[in-house]
Amino acid sequence: MLRYLGFRMLQIIPIVVLASIGVFLMIHLVPGDPVLTVTGLEASADQMERVRQEMGFDQPLVVQYVDWVQRVVSGDLGNSLVSQKPVAELIADRMPATIQLTIATMAIGLALGIPFGLISASRKGSWIDKALAGYSSLSLAVPTFVVGIVFILVFGVTLEWLPTASSYIPFWDDPGGAVKATIGPAFTLGFFVSGVIARFVRASMVEVLDLDYIRTARAKGVGEAKLVYKHAFRAASLPTLTVVGIQFGTFLGGSLVTESVFNYPGIGRLILSAILNRDFVVVQGAVLVVVIIFTLVNLATDVLYSFLNPRIRAGSSG
């Protein structure tokens, strides 16, 4: 187990290193003088010279990279060009909103996806199976911004039950307000996730329900409900865990589109507004943090998976 853990930890190093190189090079890949990329076009000659010194743009690229990595490792992601605030602080400010949205999204996705997957697997081929298959195909095909706009249209504009633009209200401060403010983006993303989860649950349940031990249990007279929900689902939940983990990691990195549909102040909107303002220092820092979070959550998922399924401990990736 420890060996596997060490092996997996080693595997994320090249990903993080490559991501850091990519993120570092971003400023240099934008056409034009990198100093102007950082300062913006209206910078004074003084400001430009200061940035050139600070960022070490007169140094060779390798030296710049090593300097930058040293600063990043010590927690200094630079300062935003627009607000002048430290990038690390901006990210830390937005993180709670994104975490709350991710938890709400996964709760909705699991609450819909697992029952839907179980029902379709246990009634394979029936009309309800086909209807639910249609549901998951639809949830994967409708873009989140279409779902979001329809949601705003129905609940914000027509019924006027919810605000048309959402905001971040911490759940601990005001549970009712938090639900009202988060339900729009959470439902929009949760609808998408529920389709993914339903498909995976169905696929792995269909596989498990065909196995010998289920046939044996059925022959022994175990009731159909207990068979599906206890015997089979326990085995089928493992592959589902992986897909849930990947989705969890993706949403923790912020949902660029959904957050911007609802004006939800998470990491996704931070990255998007930084890109639109050409605030590349913020883009650099936020993208790096998001990639690291995503990689770590994937690692955690894998470790959890192998912990629950001892057969995989020595596994290698394809």
Add this chain to the structure above:
Amino acid sequence: MSAPNDVAAEEMSTRARGTDPSGRTRWCRSGLGRFRRWAANEKPAAVAMSFLVLLSVAAIAAPIVAPYDPLQQDLGSILKGPSFSHPFGTDELGRDMLSRVIFGGRISLATAAIAVAIAGSVGGLAGLAAGYVERVPGALIMRFMDFLLAVPGILLAITIAAVLGNGFWPATIAVTVISIPAFARLARASVLSTKQEEFVQSTKSAGAGHSYLMFRTIFPNALSPLIVQASVAAATAILLEAALSFLGLGTQPPSPSWGTAMALGKSYLKQSIWYALMPGLVLTATVFSIDTIGRALQRTWGGNTLDSAAGRGA
């Protein structure tokens, strides 16, 4: 190498493809019949295909088909709902939405076609190479693909678009780059399993060279998962292009891209729900149709593409 051996090997490799040695022409002649039988079995896919054909024809012939010039303003009738003269309504400048959606289809379909063609060839060849030469070069290719997959797709696309600037080509390049790794992975997996087949081994022992083995024997037999993947990639490309345009990072106004139209329409939800809704519905129908065809192909040929559909993220 003696001639009879060569023929035997050739015959074996073609037989495994499901056709006999003279099968090329016969397959072509019966192609339409086979397609009809397939479409009769897969009715939803046939409906989806008709929709896509209709959409493609409309997009290609847009200047002829569209009732109005997509840029022609009519300030006398702004933000109108569907009517006989404007079946999809009008936007904030009185432009005909049906015409804009038809012209917008050109952008979506072009992005999908370019992304699938380039990502499919680059990813397919990289995967073929990685599967054929398993050692260092193969491992290097796959580690790089792993890296591309290790970054959330939309984030990578947006970062690429941010660096390259706004517009049709930056968005298309971004969408293409993130479509490559799925093709490479599938091609490699498919090549690895095909390599073990007896007909490949016998072609090899008959003395076939590397390029013959790679391109004539293994690749044609490893192709069907890639065709299924092409449908997933096309749907994802259309979604991502629309998302980038929606965020203001793709094709810029006044170009009538579906995503741009929805972003603009969102500001006028209180005045006209149709403005944002119509491009959204056509976009959804398009993606849904491509997915439907993809799933039908998957049932016919097998293969697993679930992972990449799930990776669309948000």
